[in-house]
Amino acid sequence: MASATTDALAAQGSLARTPANRPGLRVASRFAVRELRGGLRGFGVFLACIILGVATIAGVGSVARGMTDGLAREGQAILGGDLSVRLIQYQATEEERAYFESLGAVSEVATLRAIARGLDGESPALVELKAIDNAYPLVGTLDVEGGGDLASLLAESDGMFGAVAEAEFLTRADVAVGDVLKLGEAEIVLRGVIAKEPDRLSDGFSFGPRLMVSQDVLGATELVQPGSLANWNYRILLSGRPGDGAVTEAAESIPEAFPDAAWRVRTRAEAAPSLNTNIRRFAEFLTLIGLTALVVGGVGVANAVSSYLEGKRDVIATLKCLGAPAELPVVVYLIEIMIIAGVGIAVGLGLGAAIPFIAGPLLSGFVPVDIAGLYPIDLLMAAVYGFLTAFAFALYPLGRTRQVSPSALFRDSVAPIQKRPPTVYLVAVAVALLVLAGLAIGLAFDRRIAAVFVGGAAAAFVMLRFVALGVTALARRAPRVRSTSVRLAIGNIHRPGALTPAIVMSLGLGLTLLVSLVLIDGNFRRELFGTIPKTAPSFFFLDIQGPEADALRTFVAENEPDAELEMQPMLRGRITQLAGIPAEEAEIDPEARWVLRGDRGITYSATQPDNNDLTAGEWWPADYDGPPLVSFGAEIAEELRIGIGDSITVNVLGREITAEITSLRTINWQSLSMNSVMIFSPNALRGAPFTSLATLAYPDGGTDEQELAFLKGVVDALPAITVIRVKEALETATDIVSQIGWAVRGASAVTLLASMLVLGGAFAAGSRRRVHDAVVLKTLGATRGKLIGAFALEFLLLGAATAIFGLVAGSIAAWFVLGAIMDVPFAFLPVPALGAAALALVLTLVFGLAGTWRVLGQKAAPVLRNL
Structure with missing residues (x-):
């Protein structure tokens, strides 16, 4: 007390020289620095929570920024040039090709799926x-294991063309370099293994490994027929070294020169748009989880500040x-x-x-790009999140000291005062939290999802407060029982200064997030790997040409007579107008923008x-x-x-078809059966070249x-038909989902770790009063066993109440x-959900008993002398 009183007198002398006896910032800063000379004892949980949340947000943001910038x-x-023009089902005309060549060097690449x-x-x-073609690649190099010139490897030699493939193909097809392959109706020699393909990312998601051949052999395979699902890509390397503005101008000139062409033009700035979008969405999701961990840590900040101020109670009262x-x-x-928060944030x-x-x-x-580097904007945002969280959660317990009189502060150890801070402090806390939420939503890629996430976290906070009040009220109204341990446990739940609010809040938020992620992951996997395989067909057949349709029906009837074969015509078309309004100008929900990007599969049926x-x-x-009609997905x-x-209006192979919507349909995409957003009346597409799409399903699912x-x-x-085995496609999806799942589990583990730290901090914050209680009870004859039993029951009751809330809120x-x-x-998946509970x-039991065991070991005399 002596040193505290000396400091107080020194402060009083300094304060006397300030106008209107108001504390100057300089004086307050001097006091703060003097206090910090004693070290950071008591702020371990505070620092850990801040470090954990800020590191997660900064790390996720930096990695995402590195990937997108890369x-x-x-x-x-990645694109293979400055511009890429993609046509589906047909090649560019001589006039179009000549226009591309007027812009710069051109390389033509055809891509399709085959067996x-x-x-x-x-x-x-x-x-x-x-x-x-011979110009590929315009930018970068394609590396082959062991070296070798790409043109020579693919060229005709000894009467056979060559091919190179990714290593995965050799494993799947059980072949080796030097083996002869059958591709459609052609035979080729596998001459090398691809080590690096410079433009692989621009092609997006793939079902199988890459196999690369020369265009000279494409005709011999007979895989490309009128209506085949082949993409013709024209990579253009503009003359000179144009800037982004010139590249954009050149991209816009192509559809202006050929307004009726059904193609998609991309610039080097959007080389891998789908990947870019997925990276941003996934990073946003992980950032929101990291922000949740930071907010959960905010509860730990509040607990740590409350515990620290409790230790400074006498100093504050003396001042x-x-x-x-x-x-x-x-x-x-x-x-x-x-200042301490600044250390943790740093x-x-x-x-x-x-x-x-x-x-x-x-x-x-x-993502084969270099992401190593410092990203100041993302680091700055993580720092802002950290400071706002520390400020908002520290201000409430600090404001309480402003409202309490010196005499009440001295009595606080035996009769805690539950006064709220003044209104100005509550407003400041609310403003800080609103700014935190506003930044999270305003900077999000998908603001709707971010708003839902932030709203859910705020609702969980409010509900957990009511849960704590409800548990306290129930404990206060519980009937009196004879067991001393039970009475003590129930009394500890509702007494002044009880740990109930801190435990419920700290554990409830982490458990709610954990249960929700467990159920989302479990349901998604159940749907993808449980429900879908039972209802999905065993095979998809693509690019079935006219004569081959009857041949496939005959083959199935002879070899699998019990299997069900469904077949429908398939074309590709791009929506250009909605209700007479150009598609790019139509006001639609952002979630439906994918329907207007590129070509969609369409069909017709009587x-x-x-x-x-x-x-x-x-x-x-x-x-x-009559006039063209169309049925649309509802x-x-x-x-x-x-x-x-x-x-x-739909552009099909360069022809504009306008149809009236006469019906809306439900579409069950999860069935993996043949579905199409648009089904036209047969007369609308009369004369258009098409291929057929078919599925084959076994009555019992097939072995x-x-x-x-x-x-x-x-x-x-039927070597020209492309066959996709659904189980293999699902295995590819399994790998992707598993990788995403590990990232989500890692992020949720951060939140759970924050909850554990906060939980430990909550028990540490209440240890001072626990010591007093334990010493007094032991002095009055209570045994250590009875006290441990009482504390264990208290923690189990609080943990059960929190677990029930976490199960309900997480499930919702x-x-x-x-x-x-x-x-x-x-x-509802009981095993993972109840496991989380x-x-x-x-x-709760482990942390509670660990803290209690230390409390029960305190000597009575030193404690009783300070009561």
Whole structure:
């Protein structure tokens, strides 16, 4: 007390020289620095929470920024030029090609899916076929293992053309370099393994490994026919070294020169748009989880500040008794806490800044760009989040000292005062939290999802406060029992200064997030790997030409008579107008923008599909022969803001077709059956070249042996048909989902770790009063066993209440995300959900008893002398 009184007198002397006896910032800063000379004892949880949250946000933001900047920086190499023009199902005309060449150097590349296999035909493999010309690649180099010139490897030699492939193809097809492959109707020699393909990312998602051949062999394969699903890509390297403005101008000139052409033009700035979008979405999701961890840590900040101020209670009371202004303790300790927060933020930024250098090599296979570097904007935002969190959660307990009289402060150890801070402090806390939420939403890629996330976190905070009040009220009204341990446990829950609010808040937020992520992950996996394989067909057949359709029906009837074969015509078309308004100018929901990007699969039918139900309108007669009509997917029509009676214009192979919407349908995409957003009346597409799409399903789902035998037979009999085995496609999806799942689990583990730190801090904050209680009870004859039993029961009751809330709130959050955002049916999964709840009980009990054991070991005499 002596040193505290001396400091107080010194402060009083300094304050006497300030106008109107108000505390100057200089004086308060001097006090704060003097206090910090004693070290950071008591702020371990505070620092850990700040470091953890800031490091997560800074690291995720830096990695995402590094990836997106790397894609932009390497855009020319990734795209294969300054511009890329893609045509589906047909090549550019001589006039169009001449225009491309007037802009600069041009390379023509054809891409399609096909089946390749060794001559023994034992292991046919789906490949992403790429047929290149002699100019490929315009930018960068294609590396082959062991070296070699690409043109020579693909050229004709000894009467056979060559090919190079990714290593995965060799494993899938069970072939080796030097083997002869069967590709469609052609035979080629595998001459090398691709080590690096410069423009691989620009092609987007793939179902199979790359197989690269020369365009000279493409005709011999007979894979490309009128209506085939082949993409013709024209990479253009503009003359000179044009800036981004000149590249954009050149891109805009192409559709202006050929307004009726159905192509998609991309610049080097959007070399991998889908990947870029996915990176930003995923980074945003992980950032929001990191922000949740930071807010959960904010509870730890509040607990740590409360515990620290409790230790400074006598100093604050002495200052007030000696006439110090009421604001002085608040200003002093706010400066002190923000300095400590600054230390934690600096450490967190250092860790976050190091993450791109660590993650770069690990992500090189996913995004082959250099992401190592410092990203000041993302580090600055993480620092802002950290300071706002520390300020908002520290100000409330600090403001309480402004409102409490010196005598009440002295009594606080035995009769805690539960006064609220003045209104100005509450307003400041609210403003800080609103700014925090505003930044999270305003800077988000998808603001709707961010708003839902932030709103859910805020609602969880409010509800957890009510849960704590409810548990306290129930404990206060509980009937009196004979057991001393039970009475003590229940009394500890509702007494003044109880740990109930801190435990419920700290554990509840982390558990809610954990349960929701567990249920989202479990339901998504159940749908993808459980429900879908049971209802999905076993095979998809692409690019079925006219004569081959009958041949496929015959083959199936002879070899798998019990299997169900469905077939429908398939074309590609791009929506150009909605209700007479150009598609790019139409006001639609952002979620439906994908429908207008590029070409969509379309079909026609005289009769309504069996697996689609009409929600509005009527189907046309089977013999209809009037103006073009179209049936549209109901959900997508709503997002596009069109309906019955509206018109829609589609560009099919350069021909504009305008049709009236006469019906809306439900589409079950999860079934993986043949579905199309647009189904036209047959007369609308009369004369257009088309291929057919087919599915084959076994009544009992089919075995692996049955499917593999059928695959080998159909590829041998009909080599020009592309066959996709659904189980292999799902395996590819499994790998992607598993990688995403590990990242989400890692982020959620950060939040859980923050909850554990906060929980430990909550027990530490209440240890002072626990020591007093334990010593008094032991002096009155209570045994250590009875006290441990009472404390264990208290922690179990609080953990159970929090677990119930976490289960309910987490389930509701998962139901909303799955239904409203992911369009996946929700089912409560008891094992993972109850496992998370059990984890909450264990953590509460372990942390509680660990702190209690230390409390029970305190000597009575020193404590009793200070009461």
